[in-house]
Amino acid sequence: MPLDIMNLMPKDKKELIECLSQMNEDTRFVAGGTDVLPSLEGGLKKFTYIDITHVSDMDAIKVTEDKVIVGATATFSDIARNQFIRTYAQALSMAASQIGSVQIRNRATIGGNVANASPAADSLPALALLNSEVEILGPNGQSKMISVLDVIEDVGVSALRPYEVIWAFHIPIRPHVRSAFVKIGSRKRVTISRLNLAISAKFSGEGLSDVNVCLGTLGPRPLLIANIDRDFKDISTKDFPIDFFLNLLTNVVDLAIPNRPSRAYKRTAVRGLGIDVLDVLFGRRCML
Amino acid sequence: MEIKMVLNGRVEFFDVDLSIRLIDFLRSRGLTSVKEGCGEGECGACTVLLDGKAVTACTLFAFQAHGHEITTLEGLQKDGELDVIQRAFIENDAVQCGFCTPGMIMAVKALLKENPNPTAEDIYIAIEGNLCRCTGYLPIVKAVLQIVREGAGKECL
Numbered sequence A: 001m002p003l004d005i006m007n008l009m010p011k012d013k014k015e016l017i018e019c020l021s022q023m024n025e026d027t028r029f030v031a032g033g034t035d036v037l038p039s040l041e042g043g044l045k046k047f048t049y050i051d052i053t054h055v056s057d058m059d060a061i062k063v064t065e066d067k068v069i070v071g072a073t074a075t076f077s078d079i080a081r082n083q084f085i086r087t088y089a090q091a092l093s094m095a096a097s098q099i100g101s102v103q104i105r106n107r108a109t110i111g112g113n114v115a116n117a118s119p120a121a122d123s124l125p126a127l128a129l130l131n132s133e134v135e136i137l138g139p140n141g142q143s144k145m146i147s148v149l150d151v152i153e154d155v156g157v158s159a160l161r162p163y164e165v166i167w168a169f170h171i172p173i174r175p176h177v178r179s180a181f182v183k184i185g186s187r188k189r190v191t192i193s194r195l196n197l198a199i200s201a202k203f204s205g206e207g208l209s210d211v212n213v214c215l216g217t218l219g220p221r222p223l224l225i226a227n228i229d230r231d232f233k234d235i236s237t238k239d240f241p242i243d244f245f246l247n248l249l250t251n252v253v254d255l256a257i258p259n260r261p262s263r264a265y266k267r268t269a270v271r272g273l274g275i276d277v278l279d280v281l282f283g284r285r286c287m288l
Numbered sequence B: 001m002e003i004k005m006v007l008n009g010r011v012e013f014f015d016v017d018l019s020i021r022l023i024d025f026l027r028s029r030g031l032t033s034v035k036e037g038c039g040e041g042e043c044g045a046c047t048v049l050l051d052g053k054a055v056t057a058c059t060l061f062a063f064q065a066h067g068h069e070i071t072t073l074e075g076l077q078k079d080g081e082l083d084v085i086q087r088a089f090i091e092n093d094a095v096q097c098g099f100c101t102p103g104m105i106m107a108v109k110a111l112l113k114e115n116p117n118p119t120a121e122d123i124y125i126a127i128e129g130n131l132c133r134c135t136g137y138l139p140i141v142k143a144v145l146q147i148v149r150e151g152a153g154k155e156c157l
Helices: A013-022 A036-040 A076-081 A083-088 A090-097 A102-107 A110-115 A123-129 A242-256 A263-281 B022-028 B084-091 B101-114 B120-126 B138-149 B152-156
Strands: A027-030 A048-051 A061-063 A067-071 A133-137 A143-147 A152-154 A165-172 A177-184 A195-204 A207-216 A223-225 B002-007 B010-015 B047-050 B053-056 B069-071
Touching: A013 A133, A013 A165, A061 A083, A067 A083, A076 A083, A076 A090, A076 A102, A076 A110, A083 A090, A090 A123, A090 A177, A090 A195, A102 B047, A102 B053, A102 B101, A110 A123, A110 A165, A123 A177, A123 A195, A123 A207, A177 A263, A195 A263, A207 A242, A223 A242, A242 A263, B047 B101, B053 B101, B084 B101, B084 B138, B084 B152, B101 B120, B101 B138, B101 B152, B120 B138, B138 B152
Parallel strands: A027 A048, B002 B069
Antiparallel strands: A061 A067, A067 A165, A133 A143, A133 A165, A177 A195, A195 A207, A207 A223, B002 B010, B047 B053, B047 B069
């Protein structure tokens, strides 16, 4: 059934739900377009695209008592400069500010970055580290919540059905927890990650606990390693066991990509990233 | 599909093919300052302003400009006078082959609209998505710093 032309640019959630009920194999959603258009390579007539950037409230960034809610069409420029995210989800703010160029960040959306399911996506390790849940909207207007890691089925394949769309990301606020994100690519800026790394820890005075790390680009999904501090509870930042931490990162790379040619590079590079991310987490280097 | 946009300051209605990119649409209207380099948002040669913000016209469908204000380099001149950024680029030899120049100027325009007093680091970040293979970037940054020094960035607000 051909789509009603009016539905090519839904203006609110109600019109978006109408679109969802009309989706078929010839229709796709487009938001910022920064992944969609380059992927078409001249095949621009393949699908009918529905522009969801006009949907009101879908780009909103809000804070409630216990979580930050980031609308799916919030751009990375919006996210990088948002004060709630800088306060409660620093790793996501840092990831957003390092994605692409100004031009890309002005259009690329967080929902698009996740739905595109690239192993090199920079928002994914940050979102996974922060235990984010994804609110997915279906054709009858019903929403379901799933873990951000469960959105990714394989390289470039998301768990979204054609009649579903990401509406928002729900990021829990964890008191006294700080986080950080770093990446490395083939050049300093405007680069696709060859490796990215996010870390979070709970701070109480000089001590820290609940240290979680998340590594991207080593498989279809980011690898989340929770509570790496289970053997050194409540240590101070100055006694942080750096060698243990860096060896852990190298081991993760070795286990994740034992036969990939890039293993030799990544098992070394991840140690540099490990030092960088601790510098940022402990406030020795400012990324916000 | 009929769309409405403000193109270089004028409200206009266009009938656009749903599959055409914004870059192709603008060039078909004679706005040939919008250059195609990479076609995937990497080089910035097609940078235009969408509601005052720098975007790459090769990564948008033309119909996505509906309801927005699009400004290309052609929209910068007022009453036949070059924009302050265009003048500074000329005065500082910030142009060699010229292919990147329209996109570079639009990226700088977006920067100065938001921040009329940027630092050199702010300028480098603003043009990080614009590749230039001739100038080495130094005369471009010098041109923008001249605008800042002369207090002329306010003209872009």
